Amino acid sequence: MNDASKATELYGVMAEFDSPELLLEASEKAYELGYRKMDAYTPYPIEALPEAVGFKKPILPRIVLIGAIIGGCLGFFMQYYASVISYPLNIGGRPLNSWPSFIPVTFETTILLAAFAAVFGMFALNGLPQPYHPVFNVPRFALASRDRFFLCIESEDKLFDLTKTKKFLSDFKPKDVYEVEP
Amino acid sequence: MSMHYSKLRKPVIEGDKALGQITDDVARTLERPPTMLWWFAFTLSFSLLVIGVAAVSYQIKVGIGTWGLNKTVGWAFDITNFVFWVGIGHAGTLISAILFLFRQRWRTSINRSAEAMTVIAVICAGIFPLIHMGRPWLFFWIAPYPNFRGPLWVNFRSPLLWDFFAISTYFTISLVFWYIGLIPDLATLRDRAKSKIKKVIYRITSFGWNGSARTWHRYETVYVLLAAFATPLVLSVHSIVSMDFATSVIPGWHTTIFPPYFVAGAIFSGFAMVLTLMIIARKVLNYQEYITLDHIEKMCKVILTTGGIVGLAYATEMFMAWYSVNHYERFAFINRALGPFAWSYWIMVSCNVIIPQLLWFKKLRRSIAFVFVMSIVINIGMWFERFVIIVTSLHRDFLPSSWAMYKPTLIEIATLMGSFGLFFTAFLLFARFIPFIAIGEVKGVLSYGRNKNRKPAIIQNSETELEAVEA
Numbered sequence: 001m002n003d004a005s006k007a008t009e010l011y012g013v014m015a016e017f018d019s020p021e022l023l024l025e026a027s028e029k030a031y032e033l034g035y036r037k038m039d040a041y042t043p044y045p046i047e048a049l050p051e052a053v054g055f056k057k058p059i060l061p062r063i064v065l066i067g068a069i070i071g072g073c074l075g076f077f078m079q080y081y082a083s084v085i086s087y088p089l090n091i092g093g094r095p096l097n098s099w100p101s102f103i104p105v106t107f108e109t110t111i112l113l114a115a116f117a118a119v120f121g122m123f124a125l126n127g128l129p130q131p132y133h134p135v136f137n138v139p140r141f142a143l144a145s146r147d148r149f150f151l152c153i154e155s156e157d158k159l160f161d162l163t164k165t166k167k168f169l170s171d172f173k174p175k176d177v178y179e180v181e182p
Numbered sequence: 183m184s185m186h187y188s189k190l191r192k193p194v195i196e197g198d199k200a201l202g203q204i205t206d207d208v209a210r211t212l213e214r215p216p217t218m219l220w221w222f223a224f225t226l227s228f229s230l231l232v233i234g235v236a237a238v239s240y241q242i243k244v245g246i247g248t249w250g251l252n253k254t255v256g257w258a259f260d261i262t263n264f265v266f267w268v269g270i271g272h273a274g275t276l277i278s279a280i281l282f283l284f285r286q287r288w289r290t291s292i293n294r295s296a297e298a299m300t301v302i303a304v305i306c307a308g309i310f311p312l313i314h315m316g317r318p319w320l321f322f323w324i325a326p327y328p329n330f331r332g333p334l335w336v337n338f339r340s341p342l343l344w345d346f347f348a349i350s351t352y353f354t355i356s357l358v359f360w361y362i363g364l365i366p367d368l369a370t371l372r373d374r375a376k377s378k379i380k381k382v383i384y385r386i387t388s389f390g391w392n393g394s395a396r397t398w399h400r401y402e403t404v405y406v407l408l409a410a411f412a413t414p415l416v417l418s419v420h421s422i423v424s425m426d427f428a429t430s431v432i433p434g435w436h437t438t439i440f441p442p443y444f445v446a447g448a449i450f451s452g453f454a455m456v457l458t459l460m461i462i463a464r465k466v467l468n469y470q471e472y473i474t475l476d477h478i479e480k481m482c483k484v485i486l487t488t489g490g491i492v493g494l495a496y497a498t499e500m501f502m503a504w505y506s507v508n509h510y511e512r513f514a515f516i517n518r519a520l521g522p523f524a525w526s527y528w529i530m531v532s533c534n535v536i537i538p539q540l541l542w543f544k545k546l547r548r549s550i551a552f553v554f555v556m557s558i559v560i561n562i563g564m565w566f567e568r569f570v571i572i573v574t575s576l577h578r579d580f581l582p583s584s585w586a587m588y589k590p591t592l593i594e595i596a597t598l599m600g601s602f603g604l605f606f607t608a609f610l611l612f613a614r615f616i617p618f619i620a621i622g623e624v625k626g627v628l629s630y631g632r633n634k635n636r637k638p639a640i641i642q643n644s645e646t647e648l649e650a651v652e653a
Contacts, residue, residue, distance in 0.1 A: 027395075039394040039395055039396060040394065040395040041392055041393045041394050041395070042393055042395065042398065043201060043205075043366075043370070043393060043622065043625055044366075044398075044622045044623070044625040044626040045398040045399070045401070045402050045622075045626060046395070046398075049395045049398075050395045050396060050398070050399035052395075053395050053396070055395065055396050055399055058399065058400065058403055060400055060403045060404065060407075061403065061407070064407055078326060079338040082326060082335035082336075082338060083335070083338060083339075086333060086335065087332055087333065087334065087335055098339060101338065101339040102338055104341075104344040104347070104348065104418070104422055104425075105338060105343070105344055105347045107414075107418060108344075108347040108348055108351040108415075108418070109347070109351075111351055111355065111411045111414070111415050112351045112354060112355070114407075114411055115354075115355050115358060115407075115408055115411050118403075118404045118407045118408060118411075119358050119362060119404060119408075121404075122362075122400045122401065122403070122404040123389070125400055126396070126397045126400055126401070128389040128390060128391070128397075129386075129389035129390055130389065130390030130391075130392070131390055132390070133390060133392050135392055136392070142373040142374070143373075144373070144392070144393050145205075145366070145369050145370040145372075145373045145391075145393055146201065146202050146205050146370065146373065146374070147200065147201035147202040147205070147625075
């Protein structure tokens with residue numbers, strides 16, 4: 001099998017690093033060089049790494065804001081509907097829409113729906129639950145949740161070339177470079 | 183080793199750990215068979231739980247006439263227990279959310295267990311109002327849904343209903359916050375699991391987490407947001423609990439300082455419970471290097487602060503009773519301090535205000551035995567605080583002919599014991615099956631205070647570990 005056909009079959013090429021510093025350096029250089037379809041895998045969040053692999057605008061906060069607004073409105077109008085429209089009770093001529101006493105419940109539903117938006121938004125954007133991912137085909141990837149740092153450049157990238165990409169990654173003193181089966 | 187550390191910032195955990203070592207240390211307690219001590223503690227707390235289940239079944243079958251309540255004292259043991267357990271939960275949220283927003287990095291080694299404590303404590307709390315309903319199988323009537331009773335809606339102007347919304351939201355968010363924090367650690371366990379069943383369980387529960395930079399970024403965003411939501415939430419929950427009392431017209435309850443007073447008391451008692459649990463756990467699970475003396479000292483300082491606020495609130499209540507020139511208010515407070523329940527008032531004052539002043543001494547804050555005893559004293563004191571507020575305000579009401587005394591029945595005492603049984607049983611199971619320390623978070627703060635020029639100590643025993651994984 002020649003390299004070209006093999007490259008299209010692969011998910012990508014992965015390098016294993018000993019330290020977050022090396023990984024960060026490799027990611028930044030790769031991005032500079034023009035690689036875009038790549039991701040870094042670490043046992044804990046590393047500052048500046050998402051930017052280094054080209055993660056741009058997070059949209060999650062906006063989803064959460066929408067969730068909060070919906071939660072607040074729903075919470076308030078649920079109480080308004082029950083007290084003013086569906087079953088109005090005249091108690092000594094007090095206002096039906098006694099909004100100050102509706103605030104606690106409105107506050108709670110705002111928080112609740114915002115939190116749901118945050119959590120389920122995160123799951124959706126991250127593609128979780130994720131039954132299968134090619135990176136797990138590399139046996140040493142089991143260390144990504146322990147103490148090793150991985151950078152995977154995917155074969156879908158325009159610049160991807162099996163030999164060149166491998167060579168590029170080897171320049172950053174990785175422990176090893178692996179081919180990732182799809 | 184000390185040369186590797188910055189002079190100004192001490193590292194948050196001791197022992198100069200490598201990354202892999204943290205995984206090993208935390209996962210090892212889950213992988214080895216439980217110790218005799220664990221079985222002993224489990225048997226004890228499970229027996230308490232069984233007693234509780236029996237007592238609860240009995241009082242549900244017969245009715246809450248099995249309690250010592252009477253026409254004058256309509257709330258007593260049950261609501262005391264409810265407020266006590268909700269309060270316990272608040273320390274967990276404070277540690278996981280508020281200290282996170284304040285960038286208190288030392289929280290990383292205690293937040294997982296404190297959050298677990300929160301979730302369990304809120305479950306314990308929730309049981310009490312449920313029983314108090316008398317017909318708990320109709321509990322869903324408290325939810326607003328279209329029904330064939332009118333439709334008769336719940337009373338949105340009642341603090342008791344606010345309480346239902348507050349507690350259920352609080353429970354949901356605490357649980358979700360806790361589980362989100364758990365996902366990366368479940369992935370860690372998945373990657374080192376050896377048996378097939380464990381692998382499958384962890385694969386499912388970790389949702390296929392792979393720790394990519396994008397995933398981590400969104401994860402951290404959610405974490406910050408949830409922390410930002412949980413912070414006002416935790417303040418609102420105990421404020422609303424206090425409104426159950428403050429919006430009534432009972433002298434002794436009808437005060438504006440209740441919300442902040444209750445919140446401070448909740449954090450005060452919650453930290454005491456965290457200390458009780460942590461001091462045992464660090465010893466039994468061998469986590470002295472993670473939950474260090476510094477952690478204990480810092481928690482003691484939180485206790486000292488919130489205890490001070492609680493003391494101030496007691497004094498303010500007394501002052502307001504005098505300054506208001508309201509006979510009933512004055513009588514309620516004189517009766518509290520000198521009436522038939524004076525003993526409970528003075529237990530409260532000594533346990534919550536007087537004895538904790540010893541924590542001003544650094545030597546005592548760093549003495550494990552002393553802090554442990556202190557934490558139990560505070561737990562007792564804070565349980566009595568709720569008892570004092572509820573029972574002494576009610577038992578001598580406006581009309582002397584209806585004055586009454588209150589004595590808990592055996593059923594009520596058994597229910598309280600049962601809730602402790604549930605709490606410790608659940609906590610022991612947590613310590614057995616779920617990483618007690620947030621592995622990923624501790625790794626993130628490992629370099630804190632370390633000399634920048636030093637090569638990270640990472641490598642070590644990863645190779646042998648990997649062979650095991652491959653096999």
